[in-house]
Amino acid sequence: MKDGAYGGAKAMLELQSATFRYPVRRPRRFRPWATVPGPGIRGIDLKLSSGKILGLVGPNGAGKSTLLQVMANLLPLEDGTLEVEGAPNSESCRGIIGYMPERVTWNGPGSAHQEIERLCTMRGISASEGHDLLDLVGLANRSLDDLSTFSQGMKQRLSLATALLGDPKILLLDEPLNGLDPVAQGAFRTLLRQLADRGTSVVVSSHTLSDLERIADEFVLMHHGRIVADGPLIEIERDLGLRATLEIAGLGKPPTSFGEGVEVQEIPLDDGEEWAYHLHLEKGEWTTQRRSELGPEMTFTRLQHVPAGLETVISAATGLEIEDAGFSILSEVDSDA
Amino acid sequence: MLNRLQSIWAVSLHDAKRHVRSQRMLILAPLVIFLLCAACWGFADSRIVPAGLTVNSPADVLFLSSTSVVFICTLSVVLLGFDAVSKRRLTGELAIDLSQPMPRPDYALSQLMGVWMSAMLPTTVGILVGAFLIQQQMGVWPGFVDLSMFLISTGLLLWWYTCLQLLASSMARDIGASVTFGVGTWLFFVFLWLIPTLIIAQSMGVDVTDTTSVAFDRVQEKTDLFSPNGVYQLLMETRLDSASQPELSGFTIWLSAIFWFVIPTWLFCNRIENLRP
Numbered sequence: 041m042k043d044g045a046y047g048g049a050k051a052m053l054e055l056q057s058a059t060f061r062y063p064v065r066r067p068r069r070f071r072p073w074a075t076v077p078g079p080g081i082r083g084i085d086l087k088l089s090s091g092k093i094l095g096l097v098g099p100n101g102a103g104k105s106t107l108l109q110v111m112a113n114l115l116p117l118e119d120g121t122l123e124v125e126g127a128p129n130s131e132s133c134r135g136i137i138g139y140m141p142e143r144v145t146w147n148g149p150g151s152a153h154q155e156i157e158r159l160c161t162m163r164g165i166s167a168s169e170g171h172d173l174l175d176l177v178g179l180a181n182r183s184l185d186d187l188s189t190f191s192q193g194m195k196q197r198l199s200l201a202t203a204l205l206g207d208p209k210i211l212l213l214d215e216p217l218n219g220l221d222p223v224a225q226g227a228f229r230t231l232l233r234q235l236a237d238r239g240t241s242v243v244v245s246s247h248t249l250s251d252l253e254r255i256a257d258e259f260v261l262m263h264h265g266r267i268v269a270d271g272p273l274i275e276i277e278r279d280l281g282l283r284a285t286l287e288i289a290g291l292g293k294p295p296t297s298f299g300e301g302v303e304v305q306e307i308p309l310d311d312g313e314e315w316a317y318h319l320h321l322e323k324g325e326w327t328t329q330r331r332s333e334l335g336p337e338m339t340f341t342r343l344q345h346v347p348a349g350l351e352t353v354i355s356a357a358t359g360l361e362i363e364d365a366g367f368s369i370l371s372e373v374d375s376d377a
Numbered sequence: 378m379l380n381r382l383q384s385i386w387a388v389s390l391h392d393a394k395r396h397v398r399s400q401r402m403l404i405l406a407p408l409v410i411f412l413l414c415a416a417c418w419g420f421a422d423s424r425i426v427p428a429g430l431t432v433n434s435p436a437d438v439l440f441l442s443s444t445s446v447v448f449i450c451t452l453s454v455v456l457l458g459f460d461a462v463s464k465r466r467l468t469g470e471l472a473i474d475l476s477q478p479m480p481r482p483d484y485a486l487s488q489l490m491g492v493w494m495s496a497m498l499p500t501t502v503g504i505l506v507g508a509f510l511i512q513q514q515m516g517v518w519p520g521f522v523d524l525s526m527f528l529i530s531t532g533l534l535l536w537w538y539t540c541l542q543l544l545a546s547s548m549a550r551d552i553g554a555s556v557t558f559g560v561g562t563w564l565f566f567v568f569l570w571l572i573p574t575l576i577i578a579q580s581m582g583v584d585v586t587d588t589t590s591v592a593f594d595r596v597q598e599k600t601d602l603f604s605p606n607g608v609y610q611l612l613m614e615t616r617l618d619s620a621s622q623p624e625l626s627g628f629t630i631w632l633s634a635i636f637w638f639v640i641p642t643w644l645f646c647n648r649i650e651n652l653r654p
Contacts, residue, residue: 062653112476114654135478141654144469150395158391161384162477162484202473 052210052241053088053111057120060110061265077118081106081265084120088210091314094234095256096245097350099360103265104245105142108212110138111243121329135163138208142215142245144199148187152179152198155187156205163206163320176231178224200228200353211235211242217251236335249350259350263358274348280356289316289342313341384479385487396457397498405453406499412449413503414510416442421514435511436616442507443613447532447567447606450500452456454538455559456620458492462546462649463555472654485649489642493532493539500531523616530612533634537562537605540641547648566606574600598625598627602633 064078081103086116088094088111096104109115110122113134124133146155156170177197180192190198196219204209211232217225232255236242246252259276259368261269261338277284287307290294294315298304303320310316354360396402410530418538419425420441427431429455465471504527513516519527549555575585576594587593601607602625611630614623623630 109472109654112472114472114475115650134476137476139473139476141469144473145467146470147464147468149398149400154391154395159473160479161387161391162379162474162479164384164478182613199469199473221420280551377546 051123052090052125053086053149054109054123055084055086055120056123058084058086058107058110058122059119060106060115060117062106077234079099079103080107080118080266081110081262083265084110086260086270088243088265090209090241091236091239093236093242093244093255095252095258095259095350096243096262097247097249097252097354098262098268099358102262102358104262105214106265107262108139108243108245111210112125112212113135113283114139122154123310135206138203138205140199140211140213141218143218144193144195146187146190146198150187151184152187152190153183154203156183156201156250159202159205165206170201170205170287173204174198176204177201178227192220193224196220197224197253209240212369213242213244215246216244217246217248225251243324249354253347253350259353261354261357263360269353269357273350274345276353276357277347280353282352282356284321285346286321287316287342287344287346288319288340289313290338290340292339295338310341316342318346339376379482381483385483385490386564388484388487389481389494390489391492392461392488393498396461396492396495399457401456402499403501405456406502408504409453409499410506411451412445413442413500413507416445417507418514422510424478431524433618435508435517436523438511438515439519439523440613440617441529443531443609447609448460448498448535450496450531450535451538451563451567451606453499454492454496454535455542455556455641457496458539458542459546459555459559460552461488461492461543462652463549463552466547466654467552469654471652475652475654481650481652482646485646486642489536489543489645491503492543493536496511496535496539497532500535501528504528504531526616527613530609533612533638534605534609537637537641541605541644544645544648547645547652557575566604569604570604572601595624598623602629608633 056280059080061077061084062082063075066074066076068074079101082252084107086107096107098104106115112119113122113129113131122129125135127133146152152174154172156174157167160167160170171180171183174180177200179194179201182194187195187198196216200213200216204214217228220228229251230316232242232244236257244252244256254275258272258274259270260267261276269279271279289310291312291314294317298317298319299318301321305318307316307318385474391575420430420438421435422430423432432441433439462471465474475481477484479487482503504524508519508524541562545558545562546555549558574597577600578585578593583592583596584590585593588646600609601611608630611625612619612634613624615627615630
């Protein structure tokens with residue numbers, strides 16, 4: 041993670057050269073229990089600032105969930121350091137961290153009410169706080185029902201409530217949008233933004249890239265257990281040398297010249313606009329100099345950078361294409377064609 | 378320290394309630410209570426006591442009834458606790474538990490106490506009703522010390538099994554492996570323990586064709602110190618009349634009981650301390 045990438049905000053959590061690898065069994069003749077270091081995360085440098093939402097993205101097996109578990113103090117570091125609020129990591133640090141694992145299949149016996157009370161006891165907070173959170177995530181009227189009757193979305197809401205227990209300063213969420221209906225997803229995004237505005241550091245791992253683009257301030261792209269790119273999306277795109285796209289629209293006479301190496305594409309007009317284009321730049325970003333090339337007297341109603349999209353960014357950062365997903369059906373379809 | 382104990386107690390109560398409410402408890406509790414009561418009622422009736430067994434006092438009845446504890450109560454621990462850790466691990470609930478600020482050894486103790494308390498509930502009911510039945514049959518109540526000893530020894534035995542079962546549950550990669558480990562351990566100590574005893578006796582030059590000999594008894598007592606059921610039986614024998622008392626001193630037997638309490642508990646706490654969810 042580049043220093044200053046997050047504008048010098050207070051570091052809530054910092055990982056330096058963090059390494060954790062799962063032991064993989066490699067039985068030998070006289071040592072059937074022998075293991076060797078397997079997949080995991082390697083040499084991770086990451087600084088988590090307060091009040092920011094960090095999106096964690098990458099292909100399957102990139103190490104996202106492992107990284108979240110390391111940050112949640114669930115996995116021990118093989119190498120490197122983890123500091124929480126400037127202090128070395130310890131059990132007490134868990135008090136300021138809320139962790140939501142991927143797909144918890146609450147099975148019971150018992151109710152959401154009982155589970156949350158139990159976790160309140162473990163956290164040393166009052167049960168009423170837990171009940172308020174059940175209300176917040178919309179489970180108040182189902183809190184006494186047996187967990188086995190819950191849908192996946194309700195289970196996801198319960199997991200979210202458990203992560204919010206004790207008003208954590210750091211919130212680590214692994215695929216939190218799975219199973220939530222579109223309305224609940226919208227409410228969830230609003231909630232995350234409110235929490236971040238209050239100073240909570242939020243890390244969200246998700247494969248739902250469109251949602252992540254809407255909520256995250258910065259991104260960390262992982263591949264093979266390492267960070268391959270990080271920072272705000274626009275900076276990552278620039279670092280990766282992706283073709284920048286500018287959206288311009290305005291009134292009056294449209295520009296006649298867009299400069300060298302610019303591909304122009306007309307786009308739908310908004311109310312009152314007389315022209316609108318997407319300008320695909322060969323390389324680099326839009327500069328004031330380029331703007332002046334359009335004509336200094338132009339009246340713009342829209343002049344903004346259009347992100348390439350996380351999918352493109354991930355593909356560029358990891359070098360993975362759709363064929364690399366490993367689905368044999370893709371090659372069969374290809375050969376049929 | 379007091380706060381930690383309070384949270385261990387509170388979490389274990391939550392867990393015990395969950396186990397008590399479970400479907401399997403609905404099946405196990407009547408069985409445990411019925412068998413304990415039936416044993417106390419039957420052994421207290423001199424007319425139907427099997428030949429070769431002498432019953433002179435309520436302490437003798439409690440000792441004989443302890444066989445039902447060895448068979449059914451220990452099995453109830455296995456059946457209640459086999460998925461105490463492994464199921465939560467599979468469902469992802471363990472990751473949530475372990476991400477809480479509660480120290481892991483405290484969490485481990487609360488898990489042990491949760492399963493242990495739920496297993497002790499029907500056992501205690503069975504023993505107390507059994508004591509009443511003994512009074513009905515023999516016209517005399519079991520002595521307070523005898524009854525307390527029965528309850529304490531049974532409590533210890535169930536704790537040891539809880540430790541072994543939860544240790545298995547925490548190590549198992551699936552629930553089937555956990556059940557196999559738990560039932561296997563139970564079978565080994567309940568039915569197969571005589572085999573290592575015989576092997577040890579044979580290697581020490583004791584005649585193993587006569588299992589009623591004094592020499593074999595001594596070897597058996599010593600090997601029993603390494604079995605939870607053996608230590609339990611030895612503890613119960615300390616309340617019998619002098620002719621039936623074990624050769625080993627009470628101190629040795631209690632020391633062994635303490636080791637059985639401390640070592641598996643420590644092993645489980647250590648396991649949870651290093652557990653990856």
